[in-house]
Amino acid sequence: MRYAIRAAFFDFPARLADPAQASGHARYIEEGVLLIDHGKIVQLLEWEERTQVPDWEEYEYLDLRGKIIFPGFIDTHIHFPQIGMVGSWGEQLLEWLEEYTFPAEIDYQDRAFATEMAAKFLDQCLENGTTTALIFGSVHEGSTDALFEAAEHREMRIIAGKVMMDRFVPDALCEKVAESYQQTKNLIERWHNKGRLSYALTPRFAPTSTPELLAAVGRLKREYPDVWLQTHLSENPQEIAWVRELFPDQQDYLSVYHHYGLTGPRSVFAHCLHLEEAEWQCLARSDSAISFCPTSNLFLGSGLFNLRKAHQHNVKIGMGTDIGAGTSFSLLRTLSEAYKVQQLQHYALTVAEAFYHATLGGAVSLSLDDKIGNFLPGKEADFIVIDCAVTPLQTLRQARCRDIWERLFVLMTLGDERNIRQTWVNGRCAFQRHNN
Incomplete structure (x- = not known):
């Protein structure tokens, strides 16, 4: 020792x-x-x-x-139940979710299957040098238990949560608000701050969340103020337009989350490719963080993340592989793609900055820099x-x-x-x- x-x-x-x-x-x-x-x-x-x-x-x-x-390496955005459908061809975000993601995640209702896949998932993380990850689970309470159990066995530091969603998904994945709230509460009580394990409230994204569900997430965040929150933000233009239709009273996409109290120092928003100026300012004021996921953004044709803009607004950044829209568990490969994404925007990403975001910068973005990085x-x-x-x-x-x-x-x-x-x-x- x-x-x-x-x-x-x-x-x-x-x-x-x-x-x-x-x-x-x-x-x-x-x-x-x-x-x-x-x-x-x-x-x-x-x-x-x-x-x-x-x-x-x-x-x-x-x-x-x-x-x-x-x-x-610290992976600030990755999906546990998408390991089996990495490299699925030919769609952009919303169609890709319907065609590949939701069918794959239904399989995780089987606890034995989830246990097997949790071992494979975390072993892939370790093989690629990832020692800490912020992880999306499936909608199923049991599969999230399986993930935490596998991480505890490996002594890994992870932050994870079961996905919460109650509309616009297949019936097999659709929750009732009370059910989602209670199962999430159960998981927090079992796993949050148990050894090196922590819990993240995980509403998938605004379109699959009714106002009632987002209110329940906000309630949980108030009841457990030291938990994390993770979700998606401004990944795809169609998605953004859909959010405007579903939440016409809100100024912009981020305002939906902010309205329900979901921004803050332990809130991590994946992608953030098409933000408006007010959204950048809100992220900075609330001390929220962004997960930059270049392989996923390129694979789905979603857009190019503006790293220079993040620096101008002093917004915390971590790197995310975003398995399974991302095509590799490797943060080395992810950093390579990040360099190319920034080259397309005439920003020369230095190797020092890249490794900072993958190590100590990732820890800062997860409020874990007192422990790792x-x-x-x-x-x-x-x-x-x-x-x-x-x-x-x-x-x-x-x-x-x-x-x-x-x-x-x-x-x-x-x-x-x-x-x-x-x-x-x-x-x-x-x-x-x-x-x-």
Whole structure:
């Protein structure tokens, strides 16, 4: 339970007021040692400073020279019941939900099936270097129990919730408001703040929520003020037009959620591609966060997220794979797509900013930066061991890199799950890749 791990290390020691300036605030230790004691970080030192550790002999020494260790990746938007329909062809958001998503989620009424899929889902997260995730469940109470049980077994830090929806969905997925409220309350009582587990109120999005359901979500948020809230916002122009029809008394899409008290420091809104100025201002005032999901946005043809605008309004940003509209659990692949999305808008996303959003920035967006996101003493020991050259092309390209920034940019643009050699959760190795 006590380890001294020798490798190179990369993190951000402090949260950033302006992520666009991340390059000047990163910490890279080429020859370092990380001390871990019973799941917590004791210290990150330069290798030559190890002589200052009085109880050095009590640590199990692990030599991982040649690898770079990062804080664990944080996925701020992902759907547990969509793992089986990733890569479904040919539709945009609303049609895609009807054709693929809702039929897939009906299967999760079977608790045994949900238990099997929860194991596969979380193992995919670990294999891809994701140690913390904000997760949409299905509408079923039992399947959400199965997800929490699987995460508890793996000692993962997750925030999750059963989806709440009471209209415009198949009968097999449609709830009554009282039923949705009570089942959500049951799950909060069972799982919220149990070890490393937390609960997120999860209304799917405004179109599948009657005013009565949104009022019930707001009631739960008042009753349990330390829970999180996650939902979708402004992903698709058709969706936005539909929200205007369904809620004609509200100024804009975000106003629907704000009206029912659903914005705030622990509220995370996925996508946010077509926001109006008033919505940006509301997100900033309420200290709400956005999950940027580039692979999903490109796959469904939804639009391009304006990262520069988020910086201008000082809105917190995390990265989301958005499985299953997103096509990979890998946050390395997700960051690569994020770079391309910003290039199309003439914003040159630096590799430092990208990794900030995937690590400490993600923790900030989830209000978890006191627990995870970097290698400060006392933080939970969630981290990933990365090999930057696991393919012939990566090996060739890495050999020609001039500095650490170029090495990390090549990792980000050419890398994938194969680069994740180990994933550590709560101070233990939870995944190890034995070959490519």
